[in-house]
Amino acid sequence: MSGRFDAIPEAAVRDGTATDAYFLRTEETLERADRNPTVVAEITRDQFPTGEFDLLAGVKDAARLLEDLPVDVDAIREGRLFDGGPVLRIEGEYLDFARYETSLLGFLSHQSAIATAALEARRAAPxxxxxxxxxxxxxxxxxxxxxxxxxxxxxxxxxxxxxxxxxxxxxxxxxxxxxxxxxxxxxxxxxxxxxxxxxxxxxxxxxxxxxxxxxxxxxxxxxxxxxxxxxxxxxxxxxxxxxxxxxxxxxxxxxxxxxxxxxxxxxxxxxxxxxxxxxxxxxxxxxxxxxxNADPLDFALDIVELDGEPVSKRGKLSGVKQAFRTPDGGHHVGLADRADPEGGDPLLEPLIRDGEIVREFDLDAATERAREDADAVGFREQA
Missing domain, CATH: 3.20.20.70 (Aldolase class I)
Incomplete structure (x- = not known):
């Protein structure tokens, strides 16, 4: 792989070689052991709400990266604000998506940071x-x-x-x-x-x-x-x-x-x-x-369910979760199979079903969503 400029080609992103080496070694190890568990993995920034909202972007690119893989994906819509808990969830056999983690996090981390900074500027001079x-x-x-x-x-x-x-x-x-x-x-x-x-x-x-x-x-x-x-x-x-x-x-x-x-x-x-x-x-x-130059948001991808049972690494929360916008503009995170908060609006919605994208991406609609959500949560309000 060579080029005049130091830019990773799209083909490397698509085939999953735009990744960290340890994912390819993980593939090799699991395949040698004939092990490929069914998992649920979640991408999060913080486990619990902190009171500081960020604006989600990069979902379009994430969807196109995972398209045609035999997985189901739910995600918060671009243009919505989030504060802890999952922003994207993948369900499938681990080896079907393991090597895409690096690019997936990069898509979400970088563009969400840029969009959040832009929203801060927009709110500062409306x-x-x-x-x-x-x-x-x-x-x-x-x-x-x-x-x-x-x-x-x-x-x-x-x-x-x-x-x-x-x-x-x-x-x-x-x-x-x-x-x-x-x-x-x-x-x-x-x-x-x-x-x-x-x-x-x-x-x-x-x-x-x-x-x-x-x-x-x-x-x-x-x-x-x-x-x-x-x-x-x-x-x-x-x-x-x-x-x-x-x-x-x-x-x-x-x-x-x-x-x-x-x-x-x-x-x-x-x-x-x-x-x-x-x-x-x-x-x-x-x-x-x-x-x-906004600092990329520190997203991480973690397995939270293994072959139908809750699991997590230390410091992370096990079990499949959902995030909600509450009527007072708050952000609530809870287990997906438990009762919703009263009047809460579930934020993670279907994005991919069995490899097929089931959502449209409209930049103008996402921009309007960001404006409305910023009003709802009082994003970075200052006199």
Whole structure:
């Protein structure tokens, strides 16, 4: 297996060689012993609720990985929030799915973390446009994962062209500092951009390349006139100082000249804290590393039933479980064969039956589910 870039090919994921070596040695050992037990395995992050919700993503890829295997799978739907207990459950003969554990956990762990971070950003600035600018922080082969997770978490768009082609969405973005530097002065660059790009592309001028943000914003407004839709402030951290004051100053000076119509967009090292601090002044945000670099969630897969009997390793809970959303927005975990909590909504639903996917995957529906569930559980609520 070789390639120009260090990207594991899809074929290796599909055939299960994108795995940890000990799973292949486990296969060899069980096969030599003619042992292949029927098991139930669950994927969990925490055993019990902790009060901290995360957003589930990556289920589509998990389903496609397990498709055509002789197993039954139940899972929480993408776009639902969870807090302890299983998010996905597999029932079948162990050797039919053992080698897929590594990739399965990777699909869920990485994209759930990205989607959760995106939802945090979305909730921090609910009335502003928030775009994902983080693809540059990850291996190019992961850009689609980043941007799909960003959309699922509720962000309004993203900047990566190839990810847009993969997801059937159009990438957004206007101009970098490099364009201004290439022309040598701001006015020439802004005018050239206005002359070159399609009319439907917003005219948002980068406004902090060679001089301060106020000066360049006013010059952009004078240069492009009514064609100017907005200015983007991407001030380097070493020059930023009191960023809120800078934004207020730009807004003041634009308004003083009758340019209330010019929106202000900001980017560069932003997370939920900065979005909350600036959201009353800013029309749009570009969020990068906070979303794309989110630490993967620590999921694990554990056998909880062996040949029909409850079993578990130390520190894990035996028996087949179900997770519920309670009417008060709580998360309840219990044994699947016991009474439901009163009014509880079971979260794990059929995903695969005897190798066939029995669920549709709609990104817009998952995004709406995330929004509704975040409201229901009070996700990361802050003033």
């Amino acid at each position: 009335d502003a446009s928030v775009l994902s600018f983080g693809a540059r922080h990850v291996h190019p082969s992961l850009a689609g994962v980043v941007e799909r997770g960003a959309l699922l978490g509720g962000l309004d768009g993203f900047s990566h062209v190839a990810a847009g082609e993969l997801l059937g969405r159009e990438a957004g973005g206007t101009m970098p500092h490099a364009l201004v530097i290439a022309f040598g002065d701001q006015e020439t660059a802004w005018e050239a951009f206005d002359d070159a790009v399609a009319p439907e592309v917003p005219r948002i001028a980068i406004a902090d390349t060679f001089s301060d943000e106020k000066d360049e914003s006013l010059r952009a407004a004078a240069t492009l006139g009514d064609a100017l839709d907005g200015v983007r402030l991407d001030t380097t951290g070493s020059r930023r100082g009191d960023f809120r004051h800078i934004v207020r100053e730009v807004r003041w000076e634009l308004d003083a000249r009758g340019r209330e119509d010019v929106d202000i967009f900001v980017s560069g090292g932003l997370g939920p804290t900065e979005l909350r601090e600036l959201r009353d002044l800013v029309d749009g945000f570009g969020v990068g590393g906070y979303v794309s």
